[in-house]
Amino acid sequence: MEQDLVGTLADLKEDEALAIVRARLEAGDDPMAIFEDARRAMEVIGQRFAAAEYFIPELVYAGEIMKEISALVKPSLGAGGEAERLGQVVLGTVAGDIHDIGKDIVGFMLDVNGFQVLDLGVDVQPERFVDTVKESGSTIVGLSAFLTISFQSLKDTVEAIEEAGLREQVKIMIGGGPVDEQVRRYTGADAWGKDAMEAVDLAKSFVEGVSS
Amino acid sequence: MTATTPEKTWAELSPEEKRDARFRTYLAPEGIEFASPEAEERYRAGVTRFRDVIELRTPDRVPVLINATFMPAKISGVLPHTIMYEPEVLASTFKQFLVDYEPDYYFTPAIIGDGKVFEILDIQQVAWPGHGVAKDSGYQYVEGEYMRADEYHALIDDPTDFWMRTYLPRVCGALAGLANIAPFTDLWEIVLVSGHMVTFGTPDVQKALQALMDAGTRALTWIQHVGAFEAEARGLGFVSAAGGISKAPFDILADTVRGTRGTMVDLHRRPEQVLEAVERLTPLAIKQGVTGATAQANPVVFMPLHKGADGFMSDEQFRTFYWPSLKAVVVGLVNEGCVPCLFCEGGYNSRLEYLTELPKGSCYCIFDRTDMARAKEVLGDTVAIGGGIHPGLVLTGTAEQMRERCKELIDTAGRGGGYVMAFGTAMDEGNPETVHAMIDFTKEYGVYR
Numbered sequence: 001m002e003q004d005l006v007g008t009l010a011d012l013k014e015d016e017a018l019a020i021v022r023a024r025l026e027a028g029d030d031p032m033a034i035f036e037d038a039r040r041a042m043e044v045i046g047q048r049f050a051a052a053e054y055f056i057p058e059l060v061y062a063g064e065i066m067k068e069i070s071a072l073v074k075p076s077l078g079a080g081g082e083a084e085r086l087g088q089v090v091l092g093t094v095a096g097d098i099h100d101i102g103k104d105i106v107g108f109m110l111d112v113n114g115f116q117v118l119d120l121g122v123d124v125q126p127e128r129f130v131d132t133v134k135e136s137g138s139t140i141v142g143l144s145a146f147l148t149i150s151f152q153s154l155k156d157t158v159e160a161i162e163e164a165g166l167r168e169q170v171k172i173m174i175g176g177g178p179v180d181e182q183v184r185r186y187t188g189a190d191a192w193g194k195d196a197m198e199a200v201d202l203a204k205s206f207v208e209g210v211s212s
Numbered sequence: 213m214t215a216t217t218p219e220k221t222w223a224e225l226s227p228e229e230k231r232d233a234r235f236r237t238y239l240a241p242e243g244i245e246f247a248s249p250e251a252e253e254r255y256r257a258g259v260t261r262f263r264d265v266i267e268l269r270t271p272d273r274v275p276v277l278i279n280a281t282f283m284p285a286k287i288s289g290v291l292p293h294t295i296m297y298e299p300e301v302l303a304s305t306f307k308q309f310l311v312d313y314e315p316d317y318y319f320t321p322a323i324i325g326d327g328k329v330f331e332i333l334d335i336q337q338v339a340w341p342g343h344g345v346a347k348d349s350g351y352q353y354v355e356g357e358y359m360r361a362d363e364y365h366a367l368i369d370d371p372t373d374f375w376m377r378t379y380l381p382r383v384c385g386a387l388a389g390l391a392n393i394a395p396f397t398d399l400w401e402i403v404l405v406s407g408h409m410v411t412f413g414t415p416d417v418q419k420a421l422q423a424l425m426d427a428g429t430r431a432l433t434w435i436q437h438v439g440a441f442e443a444e445a446r447g448l449g450f451v452s453a454a455g456g457i458s459k460a461p462f463d464i465l466a467d468t469v470r471g472t473r474g475t476m477v478d479l480h481r482r483p484e485q486v487l488e489a490v491e492r493l494t495p496l497a498i499k500q501g502v503t504g505a506t507a508q509a510n511p512v513v514f515m516p517l518h519k520g521a522d523g524f525m526s527d528e529q530f531r532t533f534y535w536p537s538l539k540a541v542v543v544g545l546v547n548e549g550c551v552p553c554l555f556c557e558g559g560y561n562s563r564l565e566y567l568t569e570l571p572k573g574s575c576y577c578i579f580d581r582t583d584m585a586r587a588k589e590v591l592g593d594t595v596a597i598g599g600g601i602h603p604g605l606v607l608t609g610t611a612e613q614m615r616e617r618c619k620e621l622i623d624t625a626g627r628g629g630g631y632v633m634a635f636g637t638a639m640d641e642g643n644p645e646t647v648h649a650m651i652d653f654t655k656e657y658g659v660y661r
Contacts (some may be wrong), residue, residue, distance in 0.1 A: 012480060035381035055526045060476035098339060098352050101472055148603045148641050149349055177558065178637060193521055 005034070009041035010048070012058060014065050017041075018170050021072050026073060031077045038069050040113070046112040050176060050197045054095065059105055059196075085116040087207040088138040092120035093176075094153035099146035102196075109196040115203055116138075126153075126160035140206050142199060145176040151209060154179075154187040157168055162188075171206040223459060230549025231574065234511035235263055238455075240471035243479070244446045254449030258316045260450065262632075265596045267573045270629035274658030276651050277317040277453055277598065277634040279555075279578070280642065281324065282350045284309035286413055293347035296340060299437035306441055310450045315651050317453040319440060321639070326434040327381035332427040333363065333383030337468060350640035353467075357474045358382050363464055364485035367469075368492050373397070379469060386423035389416030411485075454514035454553060457503025458497045461490040463518045479529060490537045498544035499535075501552070511551045515541070516638070521558030522581075535566050546574045553578065554601075556636050559577040564590040580636030585624040588631070597625055598632030601650060607641060611649035618653045626658060633658065 009017040023035055045062045048054040089110050094104050100122050107117045118136055120128055129141060141161065145154055154174055161167055164190070174189040175198070184192040190206075193199045225233065237260045238510045246252035252359055257272070262272035284291040284306045295302040306321040330340055337358065338344075339591040340351040358379055359367060367374045373395045380393040392411045399408050411417050442452060459467075465486070466475035476484050482544060501513035519525065520534045543554045552575040560567075568591060569575060576596035579587055584600040600621045618633065633654045 014481070055525050057479045057526075057529065060473050061480045066478050096346055096349055098345065098354070101355065114285040123422065148348065148607055148637075148639065149350070151604070151607055178603040180602060180604045182602070182608055186604070186608035 004038040006041045006044065009038060009069075010044035012045075012061055012065070014061075017065060018068060021069050023025075025072065025076060029156040030174065031073045032072045034069075034073050034075070038066060038073075042066060042108075045195045046109055046200075050200075051103065052160035056105065058089075059108055063089045063104075063208070065109055069158040075115075076185070080189075081198075082087045087140055087141040087203065088116045088118065088136060089142050089203055090118045090120065090132045090136065090138045090170075091142040091144070092124035093122040093127065093144040094157055095123060095125050095144070095152050096153050097145055097147050099144070099176070102187065106144065106175065106199045109200050110203060111122040115200075128155040129157050130160050130166065133161065133170055134164070137169075139170055141170050141172045141202050142203075143172065143174045145174065145179060146176050150176070150210070151183055151186060154183070154189065158188040171209070173199060173202045173206075223548070227547045227549060227571075227574070229549065231511060231546075234505065234509075234549045234551075235259070237509045239509055244443060244569045246267075246449070251447060251449035255446060258449070258451040260550070265630055265632055266619055268593075268596065268630050270660050271636065273660055274626045275316045275632050276654045276658075277578075277632050278309075278313065278639075278647070278651070279316040279453065279635050280309075280331070280639045281319065282640040283642040283647075284321075286348070286640065287644060287647065288312075291341065291347050292350060292640070293327070293341035293446065294332075295324055296342075297322070299326065299434045303437040303441035305444055307444060307448075307472075310445055310448065310537055313451070313647060314653055317451045318445065319453070320438070322435075322438050322454055326429050329427045329434065332386060332423055332430060335383065335424075336385055337383045355471050355473070357471045358469075359469045359474075359659060361470075361474065361482070364482065365491055368485070368488050371397070371492055371496060383468075384423075387420045389414070389418070389420035392417055402623055410425050425527070426608065427657065434487065445447075447479075452508070452510055454512040455506075455508030455510025456501040456513040456550065458474075458496055458513050458515050458541060458552070460499035460515065460517050460520060460534060461493040461497050461541065462486075462520070462534045462537060463516075464493050464497065465489055466519050475519075479525070479533065483533075485489045486533060490533065494537045494540050497541045498548070500542070501545050501550060502548045505545075505548075505550045511549060513545050513552045514555060515552055516555045516557065518557065520563060521556065521560060522562050523559070527562065529568075530563065534565075537582075539566075539569060542570055544573045552576055555638075556580065557657050567591055568594050570595050575630065578632070578634050578636070586619055588625045588627065591629075592630060596630040598634045599636045600625060601633070601635045603635065603639060605639055606635065606639060606646050606650075607643050611645045614646040614649040618650055619657060622654065622658050629660065 005020045008020060021034055049059055088140060089147050091107050093099055109117050110117050118132055120132060143154055143157055158172055172189045173191045173193060174184060174187060175193045179192050191202045217595050239256060261271040261275045265275060285292055285295045290305050294307055302321050302324060310318055327340060337354055339354060341347045341349050345352055366378060377391055382575050383389045394408055398404060466472055505511055505513055520530055542552045554577040556577055557580045560579055564587055572594050576598055578599040579597060580599060587597050605617055
């Protein structure tokens with residue numbers, strides 16, 4: 001049964017996966033165990049995305065199914081402990097830019113790869129990134145930008161983090177349609193990535209860098 | 213030139229003859245007074261150069277397209293908000309840009325749109341400068357499911373009716389009342405007429421009709437300035453880059469109707485309906501492009517492409533949901549003598565082989581993050597290519613770096629012709645130093661000897 005949910009969900013068989021969840025809840029199964037299976041399925045989905053077997057439609061669809069599973073499971077869920085996380089990422093689309101799809105995909109991939117994601121949404125002012133880093137003690141910041149006018153916001157955000165004396169504490173990665181190495185140099189970020197998998201690789205490399 | 217007999221009707225002309233007829237009108241625009249013989253020469257050379265590129269002959273030199281949206285404003289310190297609300301400033305700003313920078317081809321200021329028209333219609337789908345985003349921003353789309361998952365049948369049954377009574381009332385707040393009217397195709401006998409008119413007497417519908425009339429009045433003022441600019445620009449020897457606009461049917465559905473998220477999920481939950489919808493939109497996309505090209509006496513149909521880019525969907529999904537209808541639109545436009553410009557933002561590295569199926573020497577593809585040398589290798593014998601200038605280079609690079617990139621592009625993508633220097637994305641901003649370098653260097657180094 002447990003194996004079923006992981007495999008079925010990873011194969012994106014929506015109706016079957018939801019039926020398994022309902023049956024397990026009715027059978028009095030531990031909701032945390034169901035969640036853990038769903039999380040493992042998302043991990044497989046992330047691996048398939050990384051291996052170019054799955055693409056954006058599959059990630060978005062997986063996210064939709066996950067929402068439905070959460071809605072089913074959450075009512076029966078007590079205060080459970082969070083799983084161990086690799087690290088914490090403050091994520092957001094920079095000031096003046098309201099695009100969220102790329103950012104959401106990065107957030108999803110970071111999450112299924114073991115990072116806790118503090119998603120600040122879109123059009124996020126530099127001060128909010130600064131405040132969130134201060135409050136959370138996060139060591140990674142991910143800045144998303146879809147427009148060329150956002151190059152300046154990327155740079156402003158990096159500078160605000162620097163001015164707040166937090167630059168040594170965090171690694172900053174940037175990404176989004178027009179972002180490349182040239183833009184990274186301009187903004188002063190530590191790294192840039194062209195897609196969600198590169199964001200995960202960067203975040204992992206940052207964490208390893210810190211612990212070594 | 214293909215000889216055409218005067219007796220032939222338009223429908224009897226071959227695609228090549230139609231294209232020839234469209235290019236002849238493009239080359240000798242009606243009612244244009246050229247500022248000087250040099251200006252006329254420049255205009256004609258620009259069109260001829262473009263035709264040589266498209267038809268895969270070596271032109272006199274690599275042409276330069278400045279595919280810009282708000283760039284002409286921002287590069288000269290004018291707020292995007294200002295050109296959206298003051299049509300006379302829109303026209304004068306775009307003209308000054310052409311005079312100062314002298315590209316071969318430009319994007320019409322008509323694509324900027326008028327802020328007051330947007331306000332009158334109360335457009336919900338876009339945040340524009342000073343209205344949801346800062347006055348110095350470009351416009352940004354507000355993603356949403358403007359068509360619900362259970363409405364495919366309505367779109368497929370009757371797209372026009374769906375647009376008028378379902379989609380537009382959601383996208384334009386002021387047109388909400390249109391949701392209350394009955395389909396016009398219900399009007400087929402005299403006994404139905406009076407009953408059909410009833411909703412037109414209600415305040416909501418009358419408010420919507422008033423909004424359309426007010427938007428129309430404002431749009432007339434706006435188009436007078438845009439039209440005057442277009443005549444003046446041609447008179448100075450500059451060539452408008454496109455006449456019509458169209459899109460991949462999948463993008464029409466996924467960008468602004470069903471929304472990105474909705475469509476992505478639909479690929480799994482209701483793939484047949486997605487396919488049926490894009491097939492239904494295909495003839496409409498062809499008609500739209502042809503109509504624009506004819507009205508503007510310019511054969512080029514600009515097609516911004518989005519969801520077919522590398523990494524968005526799998527090869528199988530691209531082959532199933534995206535490519536067949538896109539190809540049908542391109543072929544349909546070419547059959548009407550148009551020159552589709554496929555504007556491939558993002559990367560198209562994994563899709564290049566598909567593009568070899570396009571009709572030879574009749575359209576062109578502008579690339580953004582695609583490997584330009586490989587694009588040339590794969591497509592060189594089939595269609596012309598363009599682009600390869602990245603926004604990061606334009607906005608944060610130096611003139612020297614720009615010249616290096618242009619040289620690299622001319623030496624590879626431009627080898628033997630078939631290439632247009634252009635930005636990979638439509639630019640909202642610019643940097644005088646790099647934009648001048650791009651244009652001037654291409655004109656100098658891009659000469660074919």
